[in-house]
Amino acid sequence: MKVTYNWLKDFVDIKITAPQLADKLTMAGLEVVSLQEKEGDFVFEIEITSNRPDWLSLVGIAREVAALTGRKLKVPQAKSAKYTAGSMQPLAIQVEDKKDCPLYTARIIKDVKVAPSPVWLKKRLELVGCRSVNNIVDITNYVLFELGEPLHAFDLAKLNPEGVIIRRAKNSEKLLTIDGENRQLNSNILVIADREKPIALAGVMGGKDTEVTTGTKDILLESAVFNPVIIRRARQALGIQSEASYRFERGVDLASVEKASLKAARSIQELAGGNQVGYQVKGVTKAQAKNIGLEISKVKKIQ
Amino acid sequence: MDIEAIYLEIEADIQNVNSREALELFRLKYLGRKGAVAELTSIIPTLSKEERAAFGQKVNSLKNKLSEVVGEKEKLLNVQPETKIKVSCDLGMPGIAQELGQLHPLTQVLDEICAIFNRMGFSVVEGPEIETEYNNFTGLNIPLEHPSREAFDTFYLKDYAKLLLRSHTSPVQVRAMKERKPPLAIVVPGRVYRPDAVDASHSFMFHQVEGFLVDENIRFSDLKGVLGVFAKAVFGKDIKMRFRPHFFPFTEPSAEVDISCIICKGQGCSVCGKKGWLEILGAGLIHPQVFKQVGIDPKKYTGFAFGMGVERIAMLKYGINDIRLFFENDLRFLKQF
Ligand SMILES: [Zn+2]
Numbered sequence: 001m002k003v004t005y006n007w008l009k010d011f012v013d014i015k016i017t018a019p020q021l022a023d024k025l026t027m028a029g030l031e032v033v034s035l036q037e038k039e040g041d042f043v044f045e046i047e048i049t050s051n052r053p054d055w056l057s058l059v060g061i062a063r064e065v066a067a068l069t070g071r072k073l074k075v076p077q078a079k080s081a082k083y084t085a086g087s088m089q090p091l092a093i094q095v096e097d098k099k100d101c102p103l104y105t106a107r108i109i110k111d112v113k114v115a116p117s118p119v120w121l122k123k124r125l126e127l128v129g130c131r132s133v134n135n136i137v138d139i140t141n142y143v144l145f146e147l148g149e150p151l152h153a154f155d156l157a158k159l160n161p162e163g164v165i166i167r168r169a170k171n172s173e174k175l176l177t178i179d180g181e182n183r184q185l186n187s188n189i190l191v192i193a194d195r196e197k198p199i200a201l202a203g204v205m206g207g208k209d210t211e212v213t214t215g216t217k218d219i220l221l222e223s224a225v226f227n228p229v230i231i232r233r234a235r236q237a238l239g240i241q242s243e244a245s246y247r248f249e250r251g252v253d254l255a256s257v258e259k260a261s262l263k264a265a266r267s268i269q270e271l272a273g274g275n276q277v278g279y280q281v282k283g284v285t286k287a288q289a290k291n292i293g294l295e296i297s298k299v300k301k302i303q
Numbered sequence: 304m305d306i307e308a309i310y311l312e313i314e315a316d317i318q319n320v321n322s323r324e325a326l327e328l329f330r331l332k333y334l335g336r337k338g339a340v341a342e343l344t345s346i347i348p349t350l351s352k353e354e355r356a357a358f359g360q361k362v363n364s365l366k367n368k369l370s371e372v373v374g375e376k377e378k379l380l381n382v383q384p385e386t387k388i389k390v391s392c393d394l395g396m397p398g399i400a401q402e403l404g405q406l407h408p409l410t411q412v413l414d415e416i417c418a419i420f421n422r423m424g425f426s427v428v429e430g431p432e433i434e435t436e437y438n439n440f441t442g443l444n445i446p447l448e449h450p451s452r453e454a455f456d457t458f459y460l461k462d463y464a465k466l467l468l469r470s471h472t473s474p475v476q477v478r479a480m481k482e483r484k485p486p487l488a489i490v491v492p493g494r495v496y497r498p499d500a501v502d503a504s505h506s507f508m509f510h511q512v513e514g515f516l517v518d519e520n521i522r523f524s525d526l527k528g529v530l531g532v533f534a535k536a537v538f539g540k541d542i543k544m545r546f547r548p549h550f551f552p553f554t555e556p557s558a559e560v561d562i563s564c565i566i567c568k569g570q571g572c573s574v575c576g577k578k579g580w581l582e583i584l585g586a587g588l589i590h591p592q593v594f595k596q597v598g599i600d601p602k603k604y605t606g607f608a609f610g611m612g613v614e615r616i617a618m619l620k621y622g623i624n625d626i627r628l629f630f631e632n633d634l635r636f637l638k639q640f
Contacts, residue, residue, distance in 0.1 A: 029548030031559075049550035050450040229448045250450050302522050302588055302605060 002128040003061050005042035007146075011062035013071050018042035024068050030055060043127050053250035057148030091220070092163030093282040100190050100227050101166045101202065103254055103283035107221040107261050108156065112136060112274035114216050121271075130243070136212045136219060139267045141243070149223060149252055149260035150244035152200060154210045156218035160194035164220075166202060167191065173198055176208040177240070189234045190226060203231040203248040204240055221268075223261035225252050225283075254287045306361050309339055310368070317372055326376050333369050340366050408640040409510060409629055412617040413492050416512050419536045420490045423529060425514060428489045430475035432496070436465045438474035443553040444592040451552045456498050458507075468496035472513035473553060476589075476608060479515075480597040485604050486518035492613070503625045510613035515589065517599065517606030523556070526586055526607035534562050534583070537620060543569065545580065554587025554608055565619060581619060584611035 005018045014021060022032040022044060029052075034045040046061070054060045059075055066073040091108060095101050114134050116122075121142060122132040130141050140151040169175075169185035175198045176182050183201070185191065191198035200206045203226035212219060231248040235241060258281075265276055313333065320326050333339045343362045350358055406414070417427050445451055458468040475491040491513040499505040516525070527546065534544050543563035551557040561582050564575035571577040586609035591601035614626050621640070623629075628636050 027545075027547055029550075031547065031549075050453065051550040228450075232448055232450070301520070303524060 001046050001048050001056060003044050003046065003058055004124070004127050005044070007041075007058055007124060007128075008062050008065055011059055011074055012066045012069070014065065014069065015071075016069065018044070021065065025061075025064070028064060028068055030061065030064060038127060039123065041127060050250060053148070053247065053252070056247050056250065058146045060148055091161075091278060091280055093280050094163065094165045094167075095282050096165065096167035098283060100168070100230050101283065102225050102227075103257055103281075103285060104166055104224040105222070105257055105261055105282070106164065106278075106280045107223070107265055107276065108218065108278040109221060109265060109268055109274045110156075110218045110277050112217065112219060112268060112272040114212060114214050114272065118271065134212065134214065135272045136216070136268060139264050139271065140221070142267070143260050143264045144243055144247075147256050147260045147263065148247055149256040150203065150247055151260055151264055152206050152222040152244070153212050154199060154206070154220040154222065155212050155216040156220045157216070158210045159199055159220070160196055162195050164199070165193045165195075166224075167193055169198055175199075175201065177201060177205045178208050178211050179205065179240070180208065181240075183238055186237070188230075188237060190230045192222070201234060201238070201240070202226050204234055204238070204245045205242050219268075219274075221261060221264060223257045223264075225254055225257060254285060258285065306343070306365060309333075309365065313369065313372060317376060320376055323380055326373065326380060329376075330373055334366070334373070340369065405637070405640070407629075407632075407637065408617055408621070409613055411640060412620065413510060413512065413613050415537065416533075416611075416613065416616065417490055417492055419533050420514055423488075423532060425488045425490045425516070428475060428479050428491055429493055430469075430472070430478050430491065432469055432494055433460065433466055434469040434474045436467060438477045439467055439469050439471070442477040442593070442596045443473055444590050444596070445552045449552075451550075458496050458498055469493075470497050471495050471610060472511040473608070473610060475513060476515055476553075476593070477597055480517065480594075480599055485599060485606075486516075487606070488516045490514040501627065503627065506614070506626050506630065508630075509626070511610055512613060513608070513610045515606055515608035517589065517604055519604060521588075521605045521607060523588060523607070526588070526609070529607075530560060530584070530586065530609060534560075537616065538562055538565055541568075546586075549585065549587075551585060551587055553590050553593050555590045557585065557587035560584045560586055560609075566622070583616060583619070584609055586610070 005014070005021070008014060016024070018035060018037075022035045025044070025046065026032050029049065031047045032044050033047050034043075036043045036045075046055075048055045055064065059073075063073050065071075091106055093104055093106055095104055114136055117125075117132050117135045117138040121135075121138055125132055125138055125141060125145075128145055130145070132138050136153050140153050144150045167190070168187045169189045169191045171186050173185045173191075174182055175185060175191065185198065190202040192200040192202050198207065199210045200222075203224075226248050228249050228251055231245050235245045235249065261279070268274060269276070316329055316332070320329050331338060335341070340362065343365070347355055347359060347362070421427070439457070440452065440455070441447070445455070455470045457470045460466040460468075472491045472493045472495060475493070479487065479489055479491075493511060494508055495511050496508050499507055501507060516529070531544055534542050542565070545561050546558040547561065549557045549559040559582055561580035563569040564572060564579050564581050566572050566574045567579065569579040571579050575581050586607065589606040589608050594601040594604065594606075614629060617623065617629070618626065
């Protein structure tokens with residue numbers, strides 16, 4: 001995964017140089033495989049081991065940097081979004097099997113202006129290896145990299161307004177994904193569908209027909225958590241690897257779902273305007289806290 | 304000059320030609336720039352028109368005859384040495400020595416690694432290259448459908464769903480710990496297989512040495528001590544070593560172990576990617592879950608395990624930059640070890 005020095009500085013005061021930081025990270029188990037100076041910033045490419053999905057975000061790495069350098073982690077609280085009340089019927093969300101999708105949220109934002117992203121946003125995304133598309137798509141990607149929660153924006157006008165269903169695909173169904181491939185689906189693959197047809201491969205890739213384009217006015221912003229095994233199987237069966245599937249396969253924090261949705265909504269209002277008219281939640285919003293026993297005497301015994 | 308006389312002379316001369324040197328002299332005498340044929344040819348312009356044609360033909364026949372005689376003699380001389388040696392065999396002469404084979408560089412390095420651990424009390428145990436899925440994965444705390452399996456792409460046997468070509472030597476840990484009781488100190492050399500595209504640093508088949516030690520009160524510092532002895536024995540006394548935290552499903556805590564770059568002594572060069580350090584192996588304390596799987600009480604026993612690629616060690620030790628050289632078996636390469 002790639003992070004940049006300046007982006008990390010949004011969340012933690014760093015008083016050491018980029019090469020010094022690279023060395024500290026490497027010796028803490030976040031192996032920096034390359035460090036490059038680019039456009040006035042430094043890009044760290046870090047190999048993240050499969051046991052640490054919490055490191056698959058800027059904030060996750062910044063948390064580690066804060067601990068390693070004895071500084072405080074500064075994560076701004078997501079401010080609640082501005083609502084225009086009562087202007088729309090809430091969208092129905094139906095989850096066929098909550099084991100496949102423990103949490104699904106949909107936020108509706110109307111009258112956005114889709115346009116190219118500002119330079120700072122384009123630059124940050126490009127430094128971490130993500131192509132700029134338009135302001136809406138870029139914001140969802142930006143939040144993915146920052147918080148580790150993959151988001152997806154649908155063009156609301158292009159789906160059946162009755163609502164969305166998170167369900168297994170039928171063996172006869174097909175979906176044209178945003179990479180232009182026509183995908184043959186089967187019952188092992190989880191999809192987001194409207195009343196008529198699949199509109200996205202859940203947790204892997206969106207559909208072409210409902211993607212946000214320059215003509216889009218109203219959007220449905222999805223923030224959710226999917227079962228890692230389902231995502232892994234779909235990714236293997238279809239041969240698609242995406243930033244989203246990479247994170248869902250390893251595990252995404254339930255608590256980051258609403259934070260990410262809010263953060264994206266605020267950014268969309270700032271960069272593309274629009275009115276929030278609804279936010280729907282289906283599922284559990286918090287993971288159950290676990291007690292983990294640790295015997296200090298045993299820790300000392302293995303040193 | 305009498306051509307008939309030359310024919311007679313040729314017949315007499317060729318009888319006495321018994322070596323290549325003699326044949327060359329013969330050729331010069333008759334066919335050389337100042338030889339008989341050249342001399343005859345030089346006469347031609349002085350003859351009358353009527354005589355020229357007949358004489359020219361005679362000279363040509365002579366030339367052909369000479370070429371024929373020289374060719375025949377040449378063939379004869381080419382096969383002659385053998386018959387000559389048979390005739391003049393000297394039984395007192397030393398024989399022609401057969402070239403001796405030698406151990407492959409990988410075998411040499413493998414033996415050296417095992418010998419170092421032998422001296423520290425480890426015994427060598429081997430296991431099969433065709434393994435069960437359980438021993439290769441599940442028994443080592445690598446669950447099915449888990450991202451940690453990504454690191455171990457594997458060849459499965461076509462008609463046997465649960466059998467595979469082992470992707471590491473660690474399954475021998477499972478076998479040995481089930482069969483024996485602690486204390487255990489074992490090293491496992493062997494071939495492993497992964498479906499990697501072959502290039503300068505990857506091969507679908509390579510060698511590993513796995514090692515593990517299980518007893519009461521085994522600590523991380525024991526692991527450091529044992530690996531320190533190993534690294535110094537292979538790479539020299541001045542080598543520095545460092546442990547970087549890492550993740551392996553079968554050890555906790557886990558580490559990757561680096562040595563200071565043997566090329567640049569830690570200054571940074573192209574071999575170590577300007578880092579000054581070279582990764583040589585992975586290691587850690589055996590995960591309690593692995594102990595439970597093999598019926599060893601994790602409350603009573605602790606242990607460490609490590610694994611290394613033999614090709615990697617050999618490449619660093621001898622400064623070899625392409626893994627394929629080990630398997631091409633070009634004698635010009637093998638003879639250097
Ligand atoms: Zn070096």
